[in-house]
Amino acid sequence: MELLLFYSFRNLLTRRLTTFLTASGMALVVFVFASIVMLAEGLQETLVETGSRSNVVVLRRSAGSEMQSGIEREQAAIVATQPEVALGQDGRRLVAKELVVLINLRKRNSGSPTNVVIRGISQTSLKLRPQLKIAVGRFPRPGSYEIMVGESVAQRFENVGLGKVLSFATRNWTVVGIFDAGNTGFSSEIWGDVDQLMQAFGRNVYSSVIFRLRNPLEFQEAKERIESDPRLTLEAKRETTYYKDQSKALAKFLRILGLSLTCIFSVGAVIGAMITMYAAVANRTGEIATLRALGFRRATILVAFLVESLFLGLMGGIAGLFFASFLQLFTVSTTNFQTFSELAFGFSLSFDIVYKALSFSLIMGFAGGILPAFRASKLNIVESLRQA
Secondary structure, eight states: OHHHHHHHHHHHHHTHHHHHHHHHHHHHHHHHHHHHHHHHHHHHHHHHHHSOTTEEEEEETTOSSGGGOOBOHHHHHHHHTOTTBOBOTTSOBOEEEEEEEEEEEEBTTTOOEEEEEEEEEOHHHHHHOTTOEEEEEOOOOTTSSEEEEEHHHHHHBTTOSTTOEEEETTEEEEEEEEEEOOSSGGGGEEEEEHHHHHHHTTOOSBSEEEEEBSSGGGHHHHHHHHHHOTTOOEEEEEHHHHHHHHHHHHHHHHHHHHHHHHHHHHHHHHHHHHHHHHHHHHHTHHHHHHHHHTTOOHHHHHHHHHHHHHHHHHHHHHHHHHHHHGGGGOEEEEEOTTTOSEEEEEOOOOHHHHHHHHHHHHHHHHHHHHHHHHHHHHOOHHHHHHHO
């Protein structure tokens, strides 16, 4: 058996051109599959990392996002007094009442207008997001018309550099800082003083209330108390759960798109592999007959040709993943279906994607090789020797 498998691999090397073309077709399919799934994975990873398991987001009941939520000042004050709220080093409660609205900015390269999130924050907001650091400039001063922008916003949009002035909501806002929020959705936002932004936009309600749990295990108690309070019409979620929910619709769309394109392209790749293997059988009828005459069983011939086809699929899968891995060096942006704002994120390659991509490539190899392998195993010894 080992000798026969070596014989199959040697034939792949002998037919270098057809082997390369067939494996390339499979590599293209795997590349498309891996790249789109990596995009969906990167989106979810970016949004999930935006949140902290120790933080709780409180929204209006049934609101899908902060954009759709509204919390009265009295309700926000009640949430801030919950016993599960942690205290900071200064003895103050770690609660932030925030506003989330959209403004329209033009992209730096295309000049096309796109929605960008403006988040109204307080000083506590910064304590709840310790991953956020100032890259250039400084934090906005409370009560001022100053804003800071995420690095992704600064890189992709016009007139948002340090010292620039943005005009929106009938006021002029000076960019005093550019912040680095790592691989999170905050990098695609603009932050300013919540009270000034509420006045400018004519809003008298908050979008959300975020607080730090004194003990992450007390989340269920806090959730039940907030949601059962008759004075409130609010719901509470862990911050990680909230941002994971934000990514579901777009990630699902990307995965369906990836699966659809992969299925379409895989048909061509399987047909290509099948043609290659049928050609291999036709060109080696004499060799197959000789092997049968030497005592090799039909099942052994079938396995040898099937392994040859599987190896083609595996080579294509490895090549496709190799080239797809370089996509991790790039960042893309798209519209978040939940907030209708632009979100920048990168490709993310995980073990699960590698496993699925290689499994899919082996399935293509099996589908393309099973019929030719059966044909090879069924060849009649005498007739094959005559044809040879």
